[in-house]
Amino acid sequence: MGRTSDARERLLQAALDLIWTHSFSSVGVEQICEQAGVRKGSFYHFFPSKTDLALATYNDHWSSIQPQFDAIFSPLVRPLDRIDRWCEALYRHQKDLFDRLGCVCGCPYVNVGTELGTQDARIRNLIQQIFDRAQCYLESAVRDLGLAGIQTEEDIRATAQAIHSCELGLVVRAKVANDPEILRELIPAVHRLLGLSASRAQADIRSPDLDAPTRSQPPGKRAVNNP
Amino acid sequence: MGRTSDARERLLQAALDLIWTHSFSSVGVEQICEQAGVRKGSFYHFFPSKTDLALATYNDHWSSIQPQFDAIFSPLVRPLDRIDRWCEALYRHQKDLFDRLGCVCGCPYVNVGTELGTQDARIRNLIQQIFDRAQCYLESAVRDLGLAGIQTEEDIRATAQAIHSCELGLVVRAKVANDPEILRELIPAVHRLLGLSASRAQADIRSPDLDAPTRSQPPGKRAVNNP
Numbered sequence: 001m002g003r004t005s006d007a008r009e010r011l012l013q014a015a016l017d018l019i020w021t022h023s024f025s026s027v028g029v030e031q032i033c034e035q036a037g038v039r040k041g042s043f044y045h046f047f048p049s050k051t052d053l054a055l056a057t058y059n060d061h062w063s064s065i066q067p068q069f070d071a072i073f074s075p076l077v078r079p080l081d082r083i084d085r086w087c088e089a090l091y092r093h094q095k096d097l098f099d100r101l102g103c104v105c106g107c108p109y110v111n112v113g114t115e116l117g118t119q120d121a122r123i124r125n126l127i128q129q130i131f132d133r134a135q136c137y138l139e140s141a142v143r144d145l146g147l148a149g150i151q152t153e154e155d156i157r158a159t160a161q162a163i164h165s166c167e168l169g170l171v172v173r174a175k176v177a178n179d180p181e182i183l184r185e186l187i188p189a190v191h192r193l194l195g196l197s198a199s200r201a202q203a204d205i206r207s208p209d210l211d212a213p214t215r216s217q218p219p220g221k222r223a224v225n226n227p
Numbered sequence: 228m229g230r231t232s233d234a235r236e237r238l239l240q241a242a243l244d245l246i247w248t249h250s251f252s253s254v255g256v257e258q259i260c261e262q263a264g265v266r267k268g269s270f271y272h273f274f275p276s277k278t279d280l281a282l283a284t285y286n287d288h289w290s291s292i293q294p295q296f297d298a299i300f301s302p303l304v305r306p307l308d309r310i311d312r313w314c315e316a317l318y319r320h321q322k323d324l325f326d327r328l329g330c331v332c333g334c335p336y337v338n339v340g341t342e343l344g345t346q347d348a349r350i351r352n353l354i355q356q357i358f359d360r361a362q363c364y365l366e367s368a369v370r371d372l373g374l375a376g377i378q379t380e381e382d383i384r385a386t387a388q389a390i391h392s393c394e395l396g397l398v399v400r401a402k403v404a405n406d407p408e409i410l411r412e413l414i415p416a417v418h419r420l421l422g423l424s425a426s427r428a429q430a431d432i433r434s435p436d437l438d439a440p441t442r443s444q445p446p447g448k449r450a451v452n453n454p
Contacts (some may be wrong), residue, residue, distance in 0.1 A: 009360075022345065022346055023251075023255040023342045024253040025250055026346065057438075103345045106344060109343060113399065114337060116250070117331070117403055117405070118249065124403055124405065127403050128403050131400065149424070159419070162417075164396065165394075165397045165416065166392050166393045166396055170392045171391075172337055172399065173388075173392060174398070175345070175419070176354050178351065184390055185385065188389075189392065193419050195419070
């Protein structure tokens with residue numbers, strides 16, 4: 001049973017790596033099995049189809065990175081620090097992948113969402129759920145910022161949506177330019193959306209946490225992605 | 228010769244339609260030929276490969292929509308109107324496609340850029356060039372706005388980049404949600420990036436054009452896309 005369980009894990013990891021660095025349609029079950037070291041017969045023991053594997057892969061991937069989101073967006077961290085660290089973690093992760101693989105791989109959720117959005121409702125719905133979670137983290141941080149001009153729930157939601165949109169677009173631009181440095185634009189863009197000039201950013205923020213520790217989460221093997 | 232020329236055009240149109248509504252990897256040469264009503268032998272007379280067809284398709288597509296960009300971003304149009312109309316045209320086009328096809332197809336450039344960014348440098352570079360053009364239009368409009376706080380070339384470029392990123396991200400979100408109404412968020416987000424509150428937007432703008440006609444461009448068959 002131990003071995004069986006391990007095979008499933010290896011299929012998930014191989015699917016994540018291959019689809020992320022290539023695309024869903026260009027990667028076949030055979031290639032995934034080969035990279036995972038799993039026989040094709042075993043594949044269908046675990047997953048009825050490549051789509052089912054992809055669904056399990058992205059669910060598993062989200063589960064693996066959620067603790068990092070929880071840490072970055074912890075209520076113990078100052079609200080603006082949460083957002084800034086999220087931006088920094090996104091940059092750092094794309095930069096690490098770029099240094100390792102020589103290319104900006106972009107966000108696995110954006111990649112598969114744009115590739116399969118019109119073709120597979122199950123994948124599309126899962127990516128939408130993951131986007132909703134990112135939105136939820138951002139809304140919480142924006143709400144806790146308590147900035148003048150962003151007080152109503154409508155404004156908070158709209159601001160978080162704009163931040164999220166900006167981030168997704170930057171990841172697309174970074175991939176197309178094959179340049180992770182483009183993600184450095186995220187913090188100033190987000191501050192602009194929050195109505196904070198660069199110099200005003202720290203001074204303007206309500207600080208409900210006072211001396212709370214500011215926790216940082218270095219990206220691990222599965223670092224924060226870009227839902 | 229007339230017939231030959233027509234076959235090439237039909238291949239370009241079929242490739243655009245099929246890749247846009249599906250994806251590059253999921254559409255084969257045979258399927259493109261079938262939709263275009265062109266024999267496979269003729270295909271290779273025009274294009275050495277599917278990638279070469281895609282390059283010609285996106286170049287051709289850009290050429291077909293550039294006049295609309297030129298009209299929307301005409302110096303005769305007030306700067307904020309240029310940006311607002313660009314946002315409206317993007318929404319209208321995705322909405323039209325959605326009403327016709329039942330799905331948000333997203334931006335053809337984003338789709339293929341995220342799908343093939345790590346796999347094909349020629350496609351990636353072409354999409355980068357098209358993104359650069361969009362950036363150029365936006366920079367010109369932001370510069371002409373002459374807003375306080377966005378005066379230096381660095382600020383102008385950064386603001387245009389943030390607007391472009393926001394737009395690309397919104398198109399991704401609209402596709403993943405399969406909801407064109409998400410693109411309605413673009414104008415308020417852009418105004419926020421410009422430091423304009425909704426109510427202040429009109430009053431704050433320098434109006435160098437005074438009584439110049441404000442031209443509107445209803446999206447045609449090939450309406451403004453989302454580079």
